[in-house]
Amino acid sequence: MQVTSVGHAGFHITTTAGTILCDPWVNPAYFTSWFPFPDNSQLDWDTLGNCDYLYVSHLHKDHFDPKHLAAHVNKDAVVLLPDYPVPDLKTELEKLGFHTFVETTDSVKQTVSGPKGELDVMIVALRAPADGPIGDSGLIVSDGETVAFNMNDARPVDLDMITEAFGHVDVHMLQYSGAIWYPMVYDMPQRAKDAFGTQKRQRQMDRCRQYIEQVGATWVIPSAGPPCFLDDELRGLNDVYDDPANIFPDQMVFLDQMRKHGHDKGLLMMPGTTADFTGSELNELVHPLPTDEVEAIFTTGKADYIEAYAQRQADVIAAEKAAWAPAEGEPLLGPLRELFEPIMAQTDQICDGIGYPVELALGGETVVLDFPKRIVREPIQNEKFRYSFEIPAELVRTVVRDDEPDWVNSIFLSTRFKAKRVGGYNEFLYTFFKCLTDERIAYADGWFAEAHDDSATIVKDGWEIQRRCPHLKADLGKFGVIEGKTLTCNLHGWDWNLETGKCLTSKGHELRSQKV
Incomplete structure (x- = not known):
């Protein structure tokens, strides 16, 4: 099996049964904020796109690049389709001309017949x-000799079924770096922002190492990040100066962390790097540049590399910005009322979970999403808010113009906004913003309405606690870390007070716990 990095979470996998192209992303994402790092635009995309199979893990724009798929990927490729509750991914691929799908069943091994054999x-x-735009996924593939697990930025709760179905995993590709707007966009003292950033940076790498330990693969390829920020307004988000509070560490940083924890089989790959495997044996690792030049891109030469990259992409950034809707126009109250109120009317779980009016400061206009009353309105004089967003009006006008169903996968991931909050993170609020269609909101509301099983119990560090995390049912026997009276689930970094069972991260989600 030959595994070629095509940038970010993208890989081209060559097997005896055919080729698989995974998550090819080239064009800037999230209001031209994110670019692949290192630059992958010079790869031979027509050759890479002439694949037998296509796998798009989910609809985040750094994994699903419709412009690139339309221009460079074979429409006769067989699409390996995740088992999602809503059909959005399949629908979007069909719009691009893909027509042959293998609709898989979640976590079930199956055999597909390719042009050269079975896979x-x-x-x-x-x-x-919380998983992507209603869904995220990871792909396991075996050609009978080598087993590869492309986990990209998915966060599975249970991985035992992989080794049960495939045996030993030979190569494991997974995310280790940040992909979020927190804490950078929040209105808080810089000292607090640095403390939260430092904590998040380490937790996301700790979580990655826990996954590596669980899977037990021979070789590990850190991937699916970090993004590169080329716009002058965002350039400071890049981890160039070894800032311990920066949530976007690169591959070299994580490979060093792996070595410090006793794992020396991590592979540095950049777009165009090819690794050839026979089972667990690495036959050859070939970079498109001399090894010292590749390493310099991530270390001593990183700042210069990003500057040159930004200059090459300056026209692209300018063209993307020119396509945004103008900042000035009719008041946004009417269009936002038309957009949000029908969605609010369909959900009790999410509106009640948000629980308060939310302020949107949009240039010179303020709009209030009154979730308790299920209406969109103007602010009341001297009104105070627990949650506030300050968003450039041109971004909101653009997503409204384009019927964008997911503000998380557009505005928020761009980091081109500011936020304030009193209290903890509100999962219901961000879920609402990613579910702006009838089908998505119905699914999300039903998901929250289900009773989650907390009957199983474990004992950990002197505490008896429910086995499944109240957030997304992660196994706290594996992902739970206890420090004093605080439990942290490292899957998403949520905290609980073990004495009271109260969630310290978000409203609700109480934990059953008691001292042994």
Whole structure:
């Protein structure tokens, strides 16, 4: 099996049964904020796109690049489709001309017949509202000799079924770096922002190492990040100066962390790097540049590399910005009322979970999403808010113009906004913003309405606690870390007070716990 990095979470996998192209992303994402790092635009995309199979893990724009798929990928490729509760991914691929789909069953191994033979595959599909835009997934593939697990940025709760179905995993590709707007966009003292950033940076790498330990693969390829920020307004988000509070560490940083924890089989790959495997044996690792030049891109030469990259992409950034809707126009109250109120009317779980009016400061106009009353209105004089967003009006006008169903997968991931909050993170609020269609909101509301099983109990560090995390049912025996009277679930970094069972991260989600 030959595994070629095509940038970010993208890989081209060559097997005896055919080729698989995974998550090819080239064009800037999220209001031209994110670019692949290192630059992958010079790869031979027509050759890479002439694949037998296509796998798109989910609809985040750094995994699903419709412009690139339309221009460079074979429409006769067989699409390996995750088992998602809503059909959005399949619908979007069909719009691009893809017409042959293998609709997999979540976490079930199956055999597909390719042009040159048979291939064993399994797709682990995550279906909670917090997973991508209603879904994220990981692909396991075996050609009978080598087993590869492309986990990209999915966060599976249970991985035992992979080794049960495939045996030993030879190569494991997974995310280790940040992909979020927190804490950078929040209105808080810089000292607090640095403390939260430092904590998040380490937790996301700790979580990655826990996954590596669980899977037990021979070789590990850190992937699916970090993004590169080329716009002058965002350039400071890049981890160039070894800032311990920066949530976007690169591959070299994580490989060093792996070595410090006793794992020396991590592979540095950049777009165009090819690794050839026979089972667990690495036959050859070939970079498109001399090894010292590749390493310099991530270390001593990183700042200069990003500057040159930004200059090459300056026209692209300018063209993307020119396509945004103008900042000035009719008041946004009417269009936002038309957009949000029908969605609010369909959900009790989410509106009640948000629980308060939310302020949107949009240039010179303020709009209030009054979730308790299920209406969109003007602010009341001297009104105070627990949650506030300050968003450039041109971004909101653009998503309204384009019927964008997911503000998380557009505005928020762009980091081109500011936020304030009193209290903890509100999962219901961000779920609402990613579910702006009838089908998505119905699914999300039903998901929250289900009773989650907390009957199983474990004992950990002197505390008796429910086994499943109240957030997304992660196994706290594996992901739970106890420090004093605080439990942290490292899957998403949520905290609980063990004495009271109260969630310290978000409203609700109480934990059953008691001292042994």
